[in-house]
Amino acid sequence: MTAEPNAPYPHRRRLAELWEVEVQRFRAARPQSDLLFRQAKEHMADGVPMLWMAKWPGPWPVYVDVAQGAHFRCVDGIDHVDLCLGDTGAMCGHAPPASVAAITHQLSRGSTLMLPTADAAAAASMLAERFGVPSWQFALSATDANRSLIRYTRQVTGRRRIAVHDYCYHGTVDEAYATLDENGAVVSRRGNIGPPVPLDETTAVVPFNDIPALEEAFAAGDIAAFLIEPALTNIGIVLPDPGYHAAVRELCTRFGVVLIIDETHTFSAGPGGMIRADALEPDAVVIGKSIGGGIPAGAYGMTTEFAAAVRASLDLEDIDVGGVGGTLAGNAVSLAAIRATLGEVLTADAFAGMIERCTQWTAGVQAALDEFEVPWQVTQLGARAEYSFRATAPTTGSEAAHADDFELQQYLHLHALNRGILITPFHNMALMSPVTSAADVERHTVAFREAVESLYA
Template sequence: MYEDRGRLAALWETELDVFRAARPASHAEWERAERHMPDGVPMLWMAKWPGPWPVYVESASGAHFTCVDGIDHVDLCLGDTGAMCGHAPAASVAAISAQLARGSTFMLPTEDAAAVAEIMSSRFRVPVWQFSLSATDANRSLIRYARQVTRRPRILVHDYSYHGTVDEAYATLDEHGNVVARRGNIGAPVPLDQTTSVVQFNDVDALERALATREIAAVLIEPALTNIGIVLPEPGYHEAVRELCSRYGTILIIDETHTFSAGPGGMIAELGLEPDAVVLGKSIGGGIPAGAYGMTREFADRVRDSLDLEDIDVGGVGGTLAGNALSLAGIRATLSEVLTPAAFTGMIDRSTEWTAGVQAAIDEFEVPWQVTQLGARSEYSFRATAPRTGREAADADDFELQQYLHLHALNRGLLMTPFHNMALMSPATTAADVERHTVAFREAVVSLYG
């Protein structure tokens, strides 16, 4: 916890003045938007960006965007992974535009569907694929399928994991180890202790105790926590998860939506993981809504054999826009021509440079923070050592300090994610872009500790 709160408050006010002076056009747009949208934003979480009003985007290309005030920004948020391929990548735009001119949605397959399923199979080590509009949709479908084939009621998640807006995943553990709703869970439909079990990341013993009840239909996990800071798996953890799921008849679902940053096949390929099901979303569509979920042949056969054709459209899985032609055209082009293995090499190199720049400032001023890298994604947190659980990462959070650092960066033309201290690299991100952050981050550390 940063102790000099008076200094932090004064620095915050200084940066607010800089923001206000530089962004009158965004202010005008915000005043107009407030008349018909709460907080002047199309989704309420957009109000969490630092500053007295949001920055309004005029255009974007590659790793940069220009706001309505004409300011160029290096985008290190990239839609919190949704634009990991960069903004408006030429190959994706061409494929999406061409398909849009031919029709966007038919409730019928196109040739792109089989091609995309083949690409996904080769990268993520499961052979059978279905498509959705988001990773949230994909996770919901797999949870239903897992309950269907196991006839068990509960799912298990890691404390402080993130799986989109899946109801069952908004659970955490209180100080007594009881399952409770996470702070800010809006309008929860049922008490989460009825649907969900929660264990700490890297805690094999707790996982075995939960699975031994034989109530768990599915273990839904990120292979590394990413939405509470980056928490990496300890050696042997994933092997233990796989063995325990097999022993107790539980479906293992790995959500690679954020951890796709690890490489062209995510952490599944990097670590040789063996899930029963895989989820992807956000980044694979080239900027349009898209999601995908893959299954082993065994799991897919169990699902299909349990469903009657007459009822297959009313079972709560999918929707009329799922697997639409436009999304599949975007996925095919993005994975084939943009987020290629060669592109990941450069993205990871830039992330390594970003991590080194942050670490250099931490070391120079002996700041009690740490930085962790996961492929093309890196993040710093306000603790001296890397967290091993979501609870450890959450306990190190400091919202006011985070807001100051993000506003400081924004005033220097650098966009970080609004929810945590993450930077993501696209194929278009350059060493010069990273250096801009290195310089600005050191300046921020000096303002706090110099």
């Protein structure tokens, strides 16, 4: 085998051979998905409703027949353990009964009203209790929520730029598609589709866990907001160093920068995300995906002081045309879904079980890595865990990115898929739902060990 010392996995010939074996296994097992895929290509680019769905491993996507709890069945009749869970969107499990009942009930009574229902205040109260900021507004996604808060921070501060972490992820927010090049300059992130302006005009970028770099960025005096995940999650899990968030809070206060914490993925840490788990003190909070029980939903919360400043900056006459909100935001069905999902599904007791299952998953991955002396690592964040192709846990997004190996990742994901296990397609993340069982996790443990053995034995 030809070794490539700079690659996370050096034996490319073996990897190519293993890949071909798994592709043939996939083809043989999924003729109905193949048929639907060929029909779909007539009217959809790459045969998928969103182009990124073409990135799933294998010659065509798996078509789902029905999803329930922590499993789904594809059109070829194969049962899958779903450890992707809509990349957090289905963290509550598929079709949770309490959410489905609330959604169905509200649908029969009207869905889009442009007027509030009683569920709105109830949902806002639950979010306030969980995340510690009292004033809430609703959106259709975390992306929408992030965009709204960025506009509000620029409005209130009079400053034009925001700061983000290198290799962050905040949905499809234009300002967040920025990274640092090898010389430390702010540039458009690789793969950014049609960026409207040079990213250094809108954004300052700082490495995760780098307080001196953050202080330098803030000292320029033009940063309205620091938009962060409290741990990076979409480049592999990168956890904060001890004291990092306390230092971030102090710098934001000192320089008058609004601190926005996006908990959309880090909600896995517990009922109130990392904000509650680590006693963080944001000026604003974003949450999305998981709180709607499968219905598009997002929300953003603000401290009393920030909310008052926002409201004082807006004229009632123009409040509907300023670029914040939409006619479907805060709709009755989303609010019913949020109230039921937070109140009855993603409860504190549910999170305890989810975290226990994730600890089991992490131990299973670590056992295989130890058995075959594989130089990878695995990191857990509550109910979410992820392995990466490096020996030690990354401390910055750049470290995590440089450990990536797309071909190796695709093989591992296809290997799992062929054994009825779905993990998040764009990195190596597994997420537990309230109904994920120990047996579900064990299925992954057995399959992952087999994959590692195929690569390293």
